[in-house]
Amino acid sequence: MIYTLTLNPALDYDIYMDSFQEGDLNLSKEVNIRAGGKGINVSKLLANLGIKSKALGYTAGFTGDFIKKNLYDEGIESDFVELDGITRINVKINNNSKETEIAGLSPKITKEAEEKLIEKISKLQKDDILILSGSIPGSIERNIYKKLAEMLPEGTKIVLDTRGNLLKENLNGNFLIKPNIAELEEMFETRLSTTADIIKKCAYFLERNVKNVIVSMGGKGALLVNKEGAYLAEAPKGELINSVGAGDSMVAGFIAGIETGRSPEDSFRLAVASGSATAYSYGLGEKDLIYRLYNEVTLKKEGV
Ligand SMILES: Nc1ncnc2c1ncn2[C@@H]1O[C@H](COP(=O)(O)OP(=O)(O)O)[C@@H](O)[C@H]1O
Numbered sequence: 069m070i071y072t073l074t075l076n077p078a079l080d081y082d083i084y085m086d087s088f089q090e091g092d093l094n095l096s097k098e099v100n101i102r103a104g105g106k107g108i109n110v111s112k113l114l115a116n117l118g119i120k121s122k123a124l125g126y127t128a129g130f131t132g133d134f135i136k137k138n139l140y141d142e143g144i145e146s147d148f149v150e151l152d153g154i155t156r157i158n159v160k161i162n163n164n165s166k167e168t169e170i171a172g173l174s175p176k177i178t179k180e181a182e183e184k185l186i187e188k189i190s191k192l193q194k195d196d197i198l199i200l201s202g203s204i205p206g207s208i209e210r211n212i213y214k215k216l217a218e219m220l221p222e223g224t225k226i227v228l229d230t231r232g233n234l235l236k237e238n239l240n241g242n243f244l245i246k247p248n249i250a251e252l253e254e255m256f257e258t259r260l261s262t263t264a265d266i267i268k269k270c271a272y273f274l275e276r277n278v279k280n281v282i283v284s285m286g287g288k289g290a291l292l293v294n295k296e297g298a299y300l301a302e303a304p305k306g307e308l309i310n311s312v313g314a315g316d317s318m319v320a321g322f323i324a325g326i327e328t329g330r331s332p333e334d335s336f337r338l339a340v341a342s343g344s345a346t347a348y349s350y351g352l353g354e355k356d357l358i359y360r361l362y363n364e365v366t367l368k369k370e371g372v
């Protein structure tokens with residue numbers, strides 16, 4: 069079974085407008101409210117590809133109820149620990165495809181709530197896949213992902229998708245990590261302007277036993293680095309609508325590929341297609357578009 073963990077879910081409030089002026093009254097052209105948070109998006113895209121997963125994490129209040137109902141309506145199993153307060157609301161302003169994000173405040177995770185989560189994770193088996201996605205609220209230890217990963221039997225596939233130093237501090241021989249280029253630059257405190265620069269930095273992860281590193285680069289595509297080599301994929305062509313959830317879609321696409329018996333390279337093609345399908349949609353990418361784009365994604369092997 070595939071499990072996604074979202075410690076910090078969000079109700080995403082997407083606002084589309086023709087112009088946005090700070091300090092003025094700005095009128096919305098269209099709004100879209102959706103259940104978000106990194107692991108939740110992964111579960112939703114997997115469901116779009118017909119793959120079952122169970123969403124774990126924390127929810128609170130009416131926004132948390134909205135998320136649970138949305139997952140239920142989409143046929144996705146969930147088992148969240150309930151907190152006091154409300155699950156945060158993240159506002160995403162899309163002003164003619166220029167994206168501005170305002171992240172809300174997360175509810176407090178108590179010691180008791182942490183123990184409830186640990187109990188659920190401790191039941192996972194070696195053949196399960198655990199996808200640890202998104203930010204870690206300040207009320208829980210910074211290395212919680214590593215602590216959870218260490219509880220699982222050796223060889224369990226664990227995916228880690230979180231930002232900057234949190235990524236560094238939570239590495240644990242992961243099956244997949246997916247930093248975007250800005251996150252990688254933040255972590256290494258340097259500009260990475262060439263493919264060769266990026267590949268060199270990825271060695272840091274391979275030396276720490278990470279099996280697959282995908283570095284996503286928005287509209288420029290992505291790079292897969294593993295011990296077989298490095299592969300560059302351009303994003304397939306299309307019209308950008310909204311890239312929120314594109315990175316999460318990429319994680320889901322790669323795992324969907326592995327789960328359906330594809331090689332890491334073909335799983336990477338499915339990952340790129342899934343990310344771009346989401347960027348070319350109002351919500352997350354749907355199956356038909358993902359497979360159409362999959363046929364358009366080709367890989368270029370890079371020297372390592
Ligand atoms: N503007 C875009 N045009 C085409 N594809 C995109 C665009 N933005 C994102 N994608 C696709 O989604 C993937 C992940 O996007 P990215 O923005 O890098 O991730 P994150 O959301 O984690 O920052 C990219 O590698 C690409 O395949």
Ligand SMILES: O=P(O)(O)OC[C@H]1O[C@](O)(COP(=O)(O)O)[C@@H](O)[C@@H]1O
Pocket residue numbers: 076078080103104105106107109158171201202203204311312313314315316317
């Ligand atoms: O947990 P974080 O890092 O704060 O991110 C949460 C936000 O990221 C998203 O999961 C989208 O992520 P991506 O665009 O990186 O795929 C939103 O749904 C959510 O509001």
